Amino acid sequence: MADEHIDSQISTNCRNRRVKCDESKPVCGRCRSRNLECNPPEFIVHDRRSTRPRGTRPRQSNDSDTPLPILPSTPESTYDVFRQIQHAQLPDPEAALPSIEPQLPIMTEEVMDLVLKYQSGIGAWMDVLDHSSNYRRQVTRRAASSALLMYSICALSAKQMSLVGEHSVWEPVAGRFYGQSLRLLIHDLNQLDARYDEVFVATILLCSYELLAIPGPDYRKHLEGVSSLLRSHLSSITTDLDKASFWIYARHDVAMALINYCPTLVAASEWPDAMTGSDLEEDAVGNKVLWLLAKVIELRFAPPGSISPDDRRESLREIGTEIDKWWDDLPSISRGLSSGEVSEDGLSQLWFCVQSAAAGLLYFHLAKMLLLEEAIQPKDSDLMEGGYERESCVERLHHHSRGIASICFSPGVRDGVLVVAVNPLYYGERKSLGNKRVWLIDEKRRNMLHHYL
Structure with a gap:
């Protein structure tokens, strides 16, 4: 029970005295020499x-004898x-140190x-x-x-x-x-x-x-x-x-x-x-749209005063054009093959030949939603999408949110892609449009997504 009590304590001695603990068990060398109670880090x-999983062996020490830098605390x-x-x-950089x-x-x-x-x-x-x-x-x-x-x-x-x-x-x-x-x-x-x-x-x-x-x-x-x-x-x-x-x-x-x-x-x-380049492999294409998404985020959440409104508007328009070109250049098979059936809430069943294509599309839909959000703000109503009316932008938000949900519910989409879906899902699930909060997918679908993610 004594050892169990020691293990339940938070380290205080070596850390508070800002000395390097040699981590000997059950009592480290420094605490033993000073007759102090030792609490492991x-x-x-x-x-x-x-506790450890049944059938496993106790861990073995693999500590090196090479001195470590003395840090202010553990x-x-x-x-x-x-x-x-x-x-x-x-260590002194001028000193000759042995190769580790x-x-x-x-x-x-x-x-x-x-x-x-x-x-x-x-x-x-x-x-x-x-x-x-x-x-x-x-x-x-x-x-x-x-x-x-x-x-x-x-x-x-x-x-x-x-x-x-x-x-x-x-x-x-x-x-x-x-x-x-x-x-x-x-x-x-x-x-x-x-x-x-x-x-x-x-x-x-x-x-x-x-x-x-x-x-x-x-x-x-x-x-x-x-x-x-x-x-x-x-x-x-x-x-x-x-x-x-x-x-x-x-x-x-x-x-x-x-x-x-x-x-x-x-x-x-x-x-x-x-x-850069013309690599059309799904992983390279997915990384490119991730880079475009980062550029959108950089402008959307830029610190106040860091960029003029005109420059910001023009930069967002240019990135929107790049994202549209990314979509236009995307091979049709990388967009997911549809079964042709659409659910009552507008979701399609998609099949992806490789998982990275689904991940890339999630980033694409998210980037488009961030741009459309900017477009429906009153001060920037003519910013993007070739001057579409506000109602059209809202409908396109619905379109991209359904695209996110369709990927999440499609058969064969693996957990690695669903992890990528967390951020797009957050934006695709609901949006504040002016003073009104609009749900973009129905309650049944939301509950299912929350269960899986």
Whole structure:
């Protein structure tokens, strides 16, 4: 019972004294030498119970003897890691440091189980706009020789399982791997130039964990660390894995911009040139419309006074033309094949040959709705759509909202696409048109969508 009591406490001693804890159990070395009660550190949404799935083995230590930077306090998230690392007591850059080899993961039954769940579960969302499936294939391949990647995968997989499975079983597992990953992230940030791609991937995985753990406006700050890391290496995004990581980050950034009604952290003008060219593969086409959506968001939620009304109006008109061209150039099969039957509320049954086509269409409908919303404002009634009357714009809003709902209800659309649908659904479900709130899909459909999403 004594050990159980210790495990239930929040760490105070080493953190408050701002010293590095050696994390020995049950009492760390610093607390033992000073006869202090030792309280182990707690990481974000970490369940301190020792419960783990049946049939799994206890975790094994994989700590490195290489000194870590002395941080002001124990980091509880990627945000803390990147914020504190700027003020950390890093080794003297003039000193000759030994090369630090990547730490190898300890493969256990538990780790193997979580990696398999990742590949068949949330990994599908990571790769929804990547036909090469870099996050299910290349990332897991590289994780075999990188403890940072392997434990980040395990943390994210366990976090997803805590939401769809037995929470009390999987939550402590998620917290444990998350804590290990944060410590390893600090370790590898010391050799960022040599391991940038692995650090970038791990940060993407851990930010995805944090999105599941703390959804909502506060999540935006957790993107700040990865956005600062990204900005410093934008010119070096050349490999397929780097590009895959960027586009996953871009989806996070766009989603959080929509939630917070503000521009993306990384401006659309800074995005890599991956959206140029004539590639008609569904993943490339989907990424291009995501970029166009980011440009719409940038103008829609621009800070007051940052752009003149005339320039804003002209820029929105130009982006609207680009989005219409995107649609015109889209192969008919990528628009979804309809069964020809339309429900009473105007929804069609669509079949998509590849899932990325459905994801791209969700971003298209959302971009059009944001433009139409702007068009029906009294001050900008003639802004878009070639001078359509207000009533026509409202009907077109209905059209695009039905397009979003049709994709969500179509057979064969997988969970990875439905995750993308959350933001478009929010805008497609209901809209405030002037002083009137208008429901764009009926109550029965709304209840069904809420059940599935």
